[in-house]
Amino acid sequence: MAEASTLPVLIYNVPPFTATNVSAALVADLSQHPNIVGIKDSAADVGQIAEIVRLSKPNFAVFTGGARVVYPCLCVGAVGAVLAAANPFGYTYVQIYEAFQRGDHAAAQRLQRESRDGESKVSAYGIAGWKAALDALGWDGGEPRPPILPVDAGTRAKIQALVQNNVMAMA
Numbered sequence: 001m002a003e004a005s006t007l008p009v010l011i012y013n014v015p016p017f018t019a020t021n022v023s024a025a026l027v028a029d030l031s032q033h034p035n036i037v038g039i040k041d042s043a044a045d046v047g048q049i050a051e052i053v054r055l056s057k058p059n060f061a062v063f064t065g066g067a068r069v070v071y072p073c074l075c076v077g078a079v080g081a082v083l084a085a086a087n088p089f090g091y092t093y094v095q096i097y098e099a100f101q102r103g104d105h106a107a108a109q110r111l112q113r114e115s116r117d118g119e120s121k122v123s124a125y126g127i128a129g130w131k132a133a134l135d136a137l138g139w140d141g142g143e144p145r146p147p148i149l150p151v152d153a154g155t156r157a158k159i160q161a162l163v164q165n166n167v168m169a170m171a
Helices: 024-030 046-055 067-075 086-101 105-123 126-136 153-170
Strands: 009-013 036-041 061-064
Touching: 009 024, 024 036, 024 046, 036 046, 046 061, 046 067, 061 067, 067 086, 067 105, 086 105, 086 126, 086 153, 105 126, 105 153, 126 153
Parallel strands: 009 036, 036 061
Antiparallel strands: none
């Protein structure tokens, strides 16, 4: 695929959905290909992120897909994050990144701990919860694909209140 693509390629490791983990050693081998420029690793394994950074070619872009481990992944060399949680709670993750970049590790740690509440409440409902969170922002999250069912009206209201409280806190 990397040979045929006219665009740079990112590896996507998402073991919760594929039941397969792309090892750090395999990522390091793949990083040698000139058209493979990085990885989004959603294993939420800080040790694995550290190994990918250590073993891969210089300037290979390593992103975490784990909202719960953004700060520690930055500490071991990840360059950023690509997160479902960033849709409704993007401001928080930008603050974590900016605090880390300016060397304010105490603030980044605090923000990472604080991000857990909203993220865990929405992620408890999986894809359907994230789609409801997008709806709460006024975007069209759409319906989850079968066999996943949408959240019920009560859960949708809870997610809407959580997201709106987060938006108000940013203002």
